[in-house]
Amino acid sequence: xxxxxxxxxxxxxxxxxxxxxxxxxxxxxxxxxxxxxxxxxxxxxxxxxxxxxxxxxxxxxxxxxxxxxxxxxxxxxxxxxxxxxxxxxxxxxxxxxxxxxxxxxxxxxxxxxxxxxxxxxxxxxxxxxxxxxxxxxxxxxxxxxxxxxxxxxxxxxxxxxxxxxxxxxxxxxxxxxxxxxxxxxxxxxxxxxxxxxxxxxxxxxxxxxxxxxxxxxxxxxxxxxxxxxxxxxxxxxxxxxxxxxxxxxxxxxxxxxxxxxxxxxxxxxxxxxxxxxxxxxxxxxxxxxxxxxxxxxxxxxxxxxxxxxxxxxxxxxxxxxxxxxxxxxxxxxxxxxxxxxxxxxxxxxxxxxxxxxxx
Numbered sequence: 335x336x337x338x339x340x341x342x343x344x345x346x347x348x349x350x351x352x353x354x355x356x357x358x359x360x361x362x363x364x365x366x367x368x369x370x371x372x373x374x375x376x377x378x379x380x381x382x383x384x385x386x387x388x389x390x391x392x393x394x395x396x397x398x399x400x401x402x403x404x405x406x407x408x409x410x411x412x413x414x415x416x417x418x419x420x421x422x423x424x425x426x427x428x429x430x431x432x433x434x435x436x437x438x439x440x441x442x443x444x445x446x447x448x449x450x451x452x453x454x455x456x457x458x459x460x461x462x463x464x465x466x467x468x469x470x471x472x473x474x475x476x477x478x479x480x481x482x483x484x485x486x487x488x489x490x491x492x493x494x495x496x497x498x499x500x501x502x503x504x505x506x507x508x509x510x511x512x513x514x515x516x517x518x519x520x521x522x523x524x525x526x527x528x529x530x531x532x533x534x535x536x537x538x539x540x541x542x543x544x545x546x547x548x549x550x551x552x553x554x555x556x557x558x559x560x561x562x563x564x565x566x567x568x569x570x571x572x573x574x575x576x577x578x579x580x581x582x583x584x585x586x587x588x589x590x591x592x593x594x595x596x597x598x599x600x601x602x603x604x605x606x607x608x609x610x611x612x613x614x615x616x617x618x619x620x621x622x623x624x625x626x627x628x629x630x631x632x633x634x635x636x637x638x639x640x641x642x643x644x645x646x647x648x649x650x651x652x653x654x655x656x657x658x659x660x661x662x663x664x665x666x667x668x669x670x671x672x673x674x675x676x677x678x679x680x681x682x683x684x685x686x687x688x689x690x691x692x693x
Contacts, residue, residue, distance in 0.1 A: 354654055354692065356685060357383030357662040358677060359414055359564060362392025366401055373402040375674070377409045379681035385414035385444065385662060390451025396429045403437035411440050414528060414564070414662070415510040417448025418465035419457045424491050426469070427476040431500035439502055444528055445469055446510035449590065449615050463515035464488050470507055470523045477503045508562065512594035514544050521548020526560030528662065531584075531591045531637035533565055533649060537598035538656040560659055566638040567663035569679040570670060573641040580640045580666045581626045582619075588629070589614050591637065600636045639663065643679055647687035654692060 358381055364372065376384055384402050388395045399411045411433065416426055426443070434441035447462035468486035475482045476491075479499040484491040509520035510528035520527035521544070529541045538561075546556045566583045570576035588595075589610045596602055602610075606628060613625055639646050639661075650661055668675035 353659065354688070355382040355660045356681070357381060357385050357410075357412065357562070357660055359385045359387060359662055359664040361387050361389055362395065362398055364393075366393075366398075369398060370401055370405040373405045373409070376677065377406045379678060380685075381409060381677075381681060383410045383412050383442070383660070383662070385412035385442075387414055388416040388420075388448075390420070390454070396433055399433050399441070400436055403433065403440065409440070410442055411437055412442035412508075413444050415444035415446035415448075415508075417446055418462075418469040418489060419448055419459060420451065420455060422491075423469040423472045423489055424476060424494065424496075427473045427500075428496060430473075430505065431477060431496065431498070434505055435501050442506045442508065443473070444508045444510055445524075446528075447513075447516065461488055463511075463513070463519055466509055466511075466516060467519050467523065470509070470519070473507065477505060479503070508560070510564070512541075512591050514547075517541060517544035518548035518551070521545035521550075521554070521556065521559055522552040523548075524559065526562055526660075528562045528564050530564045530587060531595060532563050532598075532658070533638055533653065534598075534600075534636050535652055535656050537595065537600070537636065538563070538653050538658055540594075540598040542657050556657075561657050562660040562662050563653055563658045564662045564664065566640075566666060567646070567676060567680060568638075568640045568666040568668055569643055569646050569676050569684060570640075570668040571642060572669060573645050575669045576640040576642070577631060577634055579669060580638050581629065581634055582622045583664065583666050584634050584638045585610075585622055585626045585629050586616070588633070588637065595633075595636060600633060602633065640666075643683035644687060646680070647684045647691070650684065650688050651691045654688070 358376055386395050386398055402411055430441055430443045445466050465488040468489035472484045472489055472491055476496050477500045481495040483493045506525040508526035508528050509524040511517050512530055527545050532538050532541055545559055549556045566580050568576040568580040592607055639649055665673050665676040667673050
């Protein structure tokens with residue numbers, strides 16, 4: 335299989351226009367040498383997207399994606415995700431357009447509400463859905479190469495322009511959200527919606543309904559919006575060991591996704607929900623380890639992909655049949671093969687099964 339072609343020939347039965355793609359979400363925790371090497375392996379394994387998190391305070395995202403661009407040929411290069419607060423949207427337009435030029439049209443921009451580093455930076459995350467809406471609006475205008483005056487309630491830009499012409503005015507913009515307003519913005523304005531923790535049919539149905547509200551408002555069809563499932567993932571020959579390996583990473587994301595999960599039908603005991611909200615977003619290992627022991631398996635399964643290759647493949651098939659058309663994995667180390675073990679197994683053992691099931 336040629337690098338970068340991925341699994342795009344895996345089509346959903348009855349939906350010939352939808353192609354199933356795969357992506358990998360990475361933090362900025364790898365050295366430059368290790369990131370370049372991993373980017374090459376991901377392309378060789380057939381992944382379609384490398385997404386990097388704009389996470390404070392790891393290595394800087396646009397420099398890191400440029401490194402990936404220079405070490406690959408075809409794989410798409412995504413920001414997953416930046417926000418309207420920590421960097422002015424005009425600077426984001428400048429950065430992503432530069433990356434697109436360097437990569438010869440492989441850049442993808444993901445926008446979310448943001449959270450990491452806001453306390454340290456003194457950022458108040460006010461009206462996130464409106465801020466994301468205005469961020470998309472300004473960036474779309476700037477990427478035409480024209481002079482722009484944009485006076486939003488959250489974002490302002492005074493009679494300015496990029497001092498170069500982006501190679502693509504229609505560079506793809508995705509909106510990441512698990513909230514009703516954010517997903518409606520994705521449906522109304524974006525090329526794709528990135529949805530975290532939607533590993534079960536009910537959560538996909540719920541998210542798709544919210545996206546459909548936005549597409550209806552814009553006179554679009556929901557099929558025009560790429561639905562991306564962003565899922566922590568661990569693949570192992572021992573399914574329970576894989577679930578245990580992914581537990582802490584999944585718990586880290588739980589506080590921000592509780593409302594989404596419960597709205598989609600996930601059962602969470604009230605005392606556990608209160609403790610998770612009190613914990614909030616943290617990278618403290620001891621706090622996460624303690625909380626991970628309290629979270630039952632059904633919540634881990636609802637929010638992530640873990641198990642043997644066959645088990646993970648069947649779960650992927652189920653959510654793809656509900657409308658997901660990109661599986662974006664945030665890998666956890668497999669007990670026998672580390673990060674590479676999960677990533678290689680997903681590409682070479684999980685996706686071939688998915689492809690056969692969907693043909």
